[in-house]
Amino acid sequence: MLLECHNIQFRYPGSETLLFHDLHLKFDTPGFHALFGPSGVGKSSLAKIISGHLVPEGGVVRFNGKGRPLYGYNLERLPGWSSVGRHLDRVTPGHHRALKEKLVSAFDLEAIMDQHFSQLSLGQQNRINLLRYLVQDFDALIMDESLANVDEKTRGHILLTIKTIFPDVLFLYISHNVVEVATFCRDIQVLRGTHKSPRVVKVQGRDCRSGADVDRQLLQNTMLEIMNAA
Amino acid sequence: MGILTGRKVLMALLCIGLWLTVVDIGPLSADQAVSYRLKWLINMSTVGDVYAEAQGLFASEGLTVALKPGGPERDAIRELELGHADFGVASADQVIHALAKGSPVVVLAQLFQANPLQWIYFKDRVQIDTPADFKGKTVGVTFGKNDEIIMRTLLARAGVPESGVRLYSVRLDYTPFFSGRADLWPVYINSQGVEIGQRLEAAGERIAFFNPEAHGVRFVANSVVTSERLKSERPELVERFLRALLAGWQSAVDPANTETALAAVRQYDRDTTLEVLRAQLEATRPLIQSPGGPAVGYIDIAAWEQTEAMMRQYGQIDRAVDVGRRLRKP
Amino acid sequence: MLLRRIYQFLMIYLLGVLCLLVIKVAADLSDYVIPGIDALWLSVRDVGWRYVVDVLDTLRVAVIGQVLSIGMALFIGILGRQATWFGSFIKVAAYNVQAYPIVAIAPIIFILLGDGFVSRLLIAAMICYFPLLLSVVGIMSQPIPDVEHFYRQTGRMRWQLEVKIRSFENLSKLTTVIVGSATLAMAGTIVAEFIAASAGIGYSIRIALYQSDLAKILVALFMIGITLSIYQGILEWVGSAVKKVWAR
Numbered sequence A: 001m002l003l004e005c006h007n008i009q010f011r012y013p014g015s016e017t018l019l020f021h022d023l024h025l026k027f028d029t030p031g032f033h034a035l036f037g038p039s040g041v042g043k044s045s046l047a048k049i050i051s052g053h054l055v056p057e058g059g060v061v062r063f064n065g066k067g068r069p070l071y072g073y074n075l076e077r078l079p080g081w082s083s084v085g086r087h088l089d090r091v092t093p094g095h096h097r098a099l100k101e102k103l104v105s106a107f108d109l110e111a112i113m114d115q116h117f118s119q120l121s122l123g124q125q126n127r128i129n130l131l132r133y134l135v136q137d138f139d140a141l142i143m144d145e146s147l148a149n150v151d152e153k154t155r156g157h158i159l160l161t162i163k164t165i166f167p168d169v170l171f172l173y174i175s176h177n178v179v180e181v182a183t184f185c186r187d188i189q190v191l192r193g194t195h196k197s198p199r200v201v202k203v204q205g206r207d208c209r210s211g212a213d214v215d216r217q218l219l220q221n222t223m224l225e226i227m228n229a230a
Numbered sequence B: 001m002g003i004l005t006g007r008k009v010l011m012a013l014l015c016i017g018l019w020l021t022v023v024d025i026g027p028l029s030a031d032q033a034v035s036y037r038l039k040w041l042i043n044m045s046t047v048g049d050v051y052a053e054a055q056g057l058f059a060s061e062g063l064t065v066a067l068k069p070g071g072p073e074r075d076a077i078r079e080l081e082l083g084h085a086d087f088g089v090a091s092a093d094q095v096i097h098a099l100a101k102g103s104p105v106v107v108l109a110q111l112f113q114a115n116p117l118q119w120i121y122f123k124d125r126v127q128i129d130t131p132a133d134f135k136g137k138t139v140g141v142t143f144g145k146n147d148e149i150i151m152r153t154l155l156a157r158a159g160v161p162e163s164g165v166r167l168y169s170v171r172l173d174y175t176p177f178f179s180g181r182a183d184l185w186p187v188y189i190n191s192q193g194v195e196i197g198q199r200l201e202a203a204g205e206r207i208a209f210f211n212p213e214a215h216g217v218r219f220v221a222n223s224v225v226t227s228e229r230l231k232s233e234r235p236e237l238v239e240r241f242l243r244a245l246l247a248g249w250q251s252a253v254d255p256a257n258t259e260t261a262l263a264a265v266r267q268y269d270r271d272t273t274l275e276v277l278r279a280q281l282e283a284t285r286p287l288i289q290s291p292g293g294p295a296v297g298y299i300d301i302a303a304w305e306q307t308e309a310m311m312r313q314y315g316q317i318d319r320a321v322d323v324g325r326r327l328r329k330p
Numbered sequence C: 001m002l003l004r005r006i007y008q009f010l011m012i013y014l015l016g017v018l019c020l021l022v023i024k025v026a027a028d029l030s031d032y033v034i035p036g037i038d039a040l041w042l043s044v045r046d047v048g049w050r051y052v053v054d055v056l057d058t059l060r061v062a063v064i065g066q067v068l069s070i071g072m073a074l075f076i077g078i079l080g081r082q083a084t085w086f087g088s089f090i091k092v093a094a095y096n097v098q099a100y101p102i103v104a105i106a107p108i109i110f111i112l113l114g115d116g117f118v119s120r121l122l123i124a125a126m127i128c129y130f131p132l133l134l135s136v137v138g139i140m141s142q143p144i145p146d147v148e149h150f151y152r153q154t155g156r157m158r159w160q161l162e163v164k165i166r167s168f169e170n171l172s173k174l175t176t177v178i179v180g181s182a183t184l185a186m187a188g189t190i191v192a193e194f195i196a197a198s199a200g201i202g203y204s205i206r207i208a209l210y211q212s213d214l215a216k217i218l219v220a221l222f223m224i225g226i227t228l229s230i231y232q233g234i235l236e237w238v239g240s241a242v243k244k245v246w247a248r
Helices: A043-051 A084-091 A094-106 A122-134 A152-165 A178-184 A216-229 B002-023 B046-053 B076-081 B092-100 B148-156 B190-200 B229-233 B235-254 B255-266 B273-286 B299-315 C001-025 C036-081 C085-099 C102-113 C118-140 C146-151 C159-169 C171-195 C201-210 C213-244
Strands: A003-010 A020-027 A033-034 A058-063 A070-073 A140-144 A170-174 A187-191 A200-204 B033-037 B063-067 B087-090 B107-110 B116-124 B138-141 B166-169 B185-187 B208-210 B223-227
Touching: A003 A043, A020 A033, A020 A043, A020 A058, A020 A187, A020 A200, A033 A043, A033 A152, A033 A178, A043 A058, A043 A070, A043 A140, A043 A170, A043 B273, A070 A122, A070 C146, A084 A122, A094 A122, A094 A152, A122 A140, A122 A152, A122 C146, A152 A178, A178 A216, A187 A216, A200 A216, B033 B076, B046 B063, B046 B235, B046 B255, B046 B273, B076 B087, B076 B092, B076 B223, B076 B299, B087 B092, B092 B107, B092 B148, B092 B223, B092 B299, B107 B229, B107 B235, B107 B299, B116 B148, B116 B190, B138 B148, B148 B299, B185 B190, B190 B208, B190 B273, B223 B229, B223 B235, B223 C085, B229 B235, B235 B255, B255 B273, C001 C213, C036 C085, C036 C118, C036 C171, C036 C201, C036 C213, C085 C118, C102 C118, C102 C171, C118 C159, C118 C171, C146 C159, C171 C213, C201 C213
Parallel strands: A033 A170, A033 A187, A070 A140, A140 A170, B033 B063, B033 B087, B138 B166, B138 B185
Antiparallel strands: A003 A020, A003 A058, A187 A200, B087 B223, B107 B223, B116 B185, B116 B208
């Protein structure tokens, strides 16, 4: 077991109803996994509980890795006083310089290194934000709609790159795109509405890797399974 | 059409507002109510004013007088011109300033026959017998006010060059005087002079006052003023007001009426002790009427002319105003 | 920006003088109540240059006072930005000090420190620091989660960085508050001079009041207004220049 949420109880301050009641879920292996579900079921809240930003009323989060899982989301901004290149240099540990260069190239961001964050398109902003997380020392990263504004082709390319470069890291990918989740993720934890039981259903994704073709029939079955679970 | 009507209404309202602001006709209505703006807050220097009011002297002349305390930002002459007051108290320098700028103000009576402004000093620190003794001293003056003119006149007459005296700017407190940074400090002899004098004497200090009038410098102080228009259009009202007011002053400084006078001032000035008020009244009497001197309210034309000459000399006015023409003839 | 401020002030001033003149003519008032154009011109000739020197003296004190109060507000704002006991204590103390009207405290300051430069400076700083403090505390205690999140996640957040982020994100607001506080610093200095100092334009206004000379006061108001407009224009320009350089 790499990451486990055990008996999580959580409600937002001022709310009478529990968002999570004895919630269980776990990820046994590293790899590219997903948290999926309709809006409002608590994906981001669960991600914040896992990363330590929210404290549950009850239950425990166990993580067998260094520190806490990192949590990045698509609305984050880089400070405006320096170029994105300079910012990346500052936040990249010395031993990850080469990794940074590799990712900049893979994410197709070389041309914008001299620009300020506010001058970038939303898709470029998403990519640069994700990139700065990837050059940190981490064992788990939650990507909360981190590529929401990136076009589909680039998004696919980025996800495959990440899976190739970081095979031993746990990724939790939060997205509303069922095709993408079914295609690229391995364990898909589908969060359901508060009135449904069980609250979480696990679906096996296709876990597509670079260079491998996807069986379209199996993919469709997975997608159906996800939709039925939700 | 609607817009035009709206504009007309707006203009009419503006005109009415302006008219009410600048031409206040309220006080002169049929009930003979008049308003009287004093120069300063009510204290012993206004004893005659409050006495006349408290003893019903105005009422016996058929007048209801609204006594309005003055203050540093109040100017009775401006209020006369704007119609906010019918009578007021102003110092001679205010009157002459106003005349130099075309204000139609007239002087009805001179309340202070002697200017209460004098300079206090510690006898153990300095010895001042004549203005020539100011040489080498630090003298407090309020720049821009009449004490500056009086001091400059004193120095000029004594032949002391301005470089021979250090003039110290007088503001809020007496610390520079108490601490010795200034040797002499201007005070009103009948108010602050009494209070501070008593305190210092109680502390074992020997103090004295330098009186400019004793050295020939006569600068007229508080006087009763009104507008030329009121004087010419309502002479009987002016006479009635003046009669009541001067009767008030006459009685207030009469030693037989001491308690009544003190009670009248104490109604307004509750911060000053009765003992100090009594001493202040004592000090006020000779300023209003000296034994064998002219009647209360007498206008000393020569003193007014000297005041104008001093102001002219020190650039406070840029032209002669012939102040004698604006003084009420007996 | 600078020119706009100057001509806007000139328009307001001229409009004000025009209104006074209309009232003067309509109510047939003497120069003692409302000075005419000739009296104004004479005053400009007589005291214009002296008032320029006075107003520059006042501005000098106001600028130093404002710089001090910006420093003070930043210091207290940064200390008080956190929702801790100490942060709340600092805020309460700072607010309580401001509860006393400066005009009431001013005489005590003058008695203790005399009527010189230091008293004027202190009063100017005290008058303009509170609005600055309110804004700085507001800005500094308001997190910018979208920017700060990454630094907190990765353990890089330091108080200097937090202050830098919040200042940068609120630079326009800060510039507006600083420009506005210039008016207060100037007003504070003038009040101080008016009450008890022996220099500056406030002192000159006091003397003009003693002499019942409204023309001189109008000249002084013009000098104050035009100087303040230029100063505020410069501050705005500096604010936008800082933003440009910082965001380059």
